[in-house]
Structures are given as C-alpha cells and as structure tokens.
Amino acid sequence: MSAVEVWERYASNSRPRRAVNAAGASTWLNWTQYPDHGPDESVLGDLAGRRVLELGSGSGANLAHLATLGVNCKGVDLAPSRTSTAVAEWGHLPGLEFITTDAVTFLAEDNEAFDVVYSIFGAIWFTDPPILLTAIRAKLRTGGVLAFSHLPATEVGVVAGPAVSNWNYPAEKWENMLAYTGFTAIATVIAGPADGEVGTLLVRATAV
Incomplete structure (x- = not known):
C-alpha cells in the first residue's frame, strides 16, 4: 500500500470538526489532540x-482559521480527498489555497518564501526530519517561525511501517536537530487536560 493510499484510508475514517468550539467560535486553531485544550495561534507570533x-x-480547519484573520495561507496534504474536503468547506475564503502533494516535493518546487511554517500532527511527524527540516529552512525567511506538534516521544523514537513511518522524538533531540538545520528552538510537552491523559509535544523554532 502506498503512502497516498494509507492517508486516503485514514481520511475515510476522519470525523468532521465541530461546527463551534466551547467558546462559540466557528473557526479556531488547536495544537493538541483534545478539544478546547492548549494554546492558540499566538504560538506563531x-x-x-x-x-x-x-x-x-x-x-x-486550522488553516482556515488563520485565513479569517487576514493571513495569506497555503496548505499541503498528500491525500487528495483531504484537499477536496478542505476546498469544499473553506475554498470561499480569500487568501487561502490547498494543494495535494508531498511536503518535500512542494518545498523543492514552489517558488515562494514563507514567514511561518507549521504542522499539527502532520508532515513533520511523518517525514525524515533532516530532509524535511532542511527543506523548510530553505523556504523560511530568516526570523521566520516553524512550529509543530505531535505525541510525546516513545522509547523507540521512530516507528517504521511499510508505507508510513513516524518520528516522535523527545524534546531535546528535536532541539538538537533544529539547531543543526538552521533554527533555534524550544520544545515543551503540554500536559493532557486530565490526570493520566497523554500530553502533546509542542516545538517552536526560529530560523537563524
């Protein structure tokens, strides 16, 4: 099974986001796997x-929230059905574009420079970090922000599969890799909303 097929299968089991959150907002950005928990877009500066x-x-949904704030936004996803869903739901918003492609391919071929790159349980978790971080740094303006979140580290650190692997490294390892690829970074773990619930690793880096 190819990586695209894996993500298409995942997409078929995804539930739509709620129409409103606990604060009554119709769009919002959420870094953790729990509803109405953790920081908002202020992480991005x-x-x-x-x-x-x-x-x-x-x-x-996360990128659409930023577009409602007047930000010029572009989103990349490998699963065609996810892009179709995003366009159908949010394509009416100005300054917002969704593209179906691999993250590394996009970064290699796109001609734009960006001020902010982020990933919430997304491509950074599922792409060989030295390759992807180097590609991101090449497209991120000096002083720009890279932020991402995923589950806290496992003992293994890398979980390999036939089509998709994930890299959920500990905070210190991410900080070291980011320093090597042209960033200064702070990585923290956001505790789960209740005792015994797994937290979320959140990394914020600045291109130097």
Missing part, C-alpha cells in the same frame, strides 16, 4: 501580513 504554510493541512 505576529501574523499580520505574513505568508503561512501548513504541512499536512488535512480538512483545512
């Missing part, structure tokens, strides 16, 4: 006039 790229944009 000042977004006014910025060009933002999401790697692994899925159904587009």
